[in-house]
Amino acid sequence: MIEDAKKSETGGARRSSLGRGLSALFGEATEDYTALDKVRQSKQVPIEFVHPGRYQPRRKFDEEAIQGLVESIRDKGILQPLLVRRDGDDANSYELIAGERRWRAAQIAGLHEVPVVIRDLSDREALEIALIENIQRQDLTPLEEAEGYRRLMEEFDHTQEDLAKAVGKSRSHVANMMRLLALPDPVKSMVQDGALTAGHARALLTASDPASVAREVVKRGLNVRQTEELMRGDSGKAKKASAGPAADSALRDVDLVNLEEEISARIGLKVAINPQGKRGTITIHYQTLDQLDDVLRRLGGEG
Structure with a gap:
């Protein structure tokens, strides 16, 4: 006692x-x-x-x-x-x-x-x-x-x-x-070497080309907040170039972004969801064949 x-x-x-x-x-x-x-x-x-x-x-x-x-x-x-x-x-x-x-x-x-x-x-x-x-x-x-x-x-x-x-x-x-x-290997190397923090890396997850943006962040010595602002500007340019207002609205949907992040966290790979009305596509980005094999194993219900 x-x-x-x-x-x-x-x-x-x-x-x-x-x-x-x-x-x-x-x-x-x-x-x-x-x-x-x-x-x-x-x-x-x-x-x-x-x-x-x-x-x-x-x-x-x-x-x-x-x-x-x-x-x-x-x-x-x-x-x-x-x-x-x-x-x-x-x-x-x-x-x-x-x-x-x-x-x-x-x-x-x-x-x-x-x-x-x-x-x-x-x-x-x-x-x-x-x-x-x-x-x-x-x-x-x-x-x-x-x-x-x-x-x-x-x-x-x-x-x-x-x-x-x-x-x-x-x-x-x-x-x-x-x-x-889910980040590409060049960005992972920058994080591993300490050139980028985890905060920087999370901000880069939504970039269309995370590696090039990461190099710019390191070159300019941007902090996490500045990197997030850079990404917001990059996102704005992407939205202007998108096909239509319906897709732009969906991309800005917070629930959709949260869903992408949830799936990415579960499988450890970057996931992009592109809704098209009641339909849509899910894209899983992989960097190695081992990652692809792992995704296929999961979809097959093994392990």
Whole structure:
């Protein structure tokens, strides 16, 4: 009862263990000695027995930040153990779930062993925890976060509502992030490299040629608001060139735009709806054959 009361006082609204991220697995470490106690309770394993996880959402690691961590590890060691699970193919091997940055820094620092906490986790839990840890620490690029959401929805049958609760985000945030996957590769590269923010990228989703507009935005150093104004001007030109007033009216329909965004968020690809009276067309834009195969699989009702 006392333990439940403490949880109530510190937790406020009830949250899932995954929603709390690694604190649910390691506890709330607010002092160095608490973290050190957890290291003592963990298991030391040879560093070469640990390998990166299949479900690590991060693709880009800040080398400067890792070098700073190397000095800290050399001075004080690893204060927070790595979270791992046993490799099903090798009893002496461990797959990293959380802590790859520390693992990389420990290698550079010349450590022969690292502290680990071993958990029995499913593939779904492994991806959820890895994604949540990085989101909470703001270590992911917008596209890495969006790709993590996509994998949870497609590989593990998450709905947007379930996913939002699991990662502690709003449903609209998840939907908006997943919309970025519909951008062409040149624009994705600019986002991944930090030349464009997620806000810039969302504004470019409605552009007829997002890549050329993105290059202009970067060249002129436009902020998100200026990019949105640029897109409104581009939309106005497109409307003047359209075939007729009925189509213009439909394109300006907020519900129609929302529907396009909803479908785009669900399939991770740009979708355009062109109503023509009671009829119309839906266009799905894909960048690779893998994306096309995925759309065909969905339409065929497989998986």
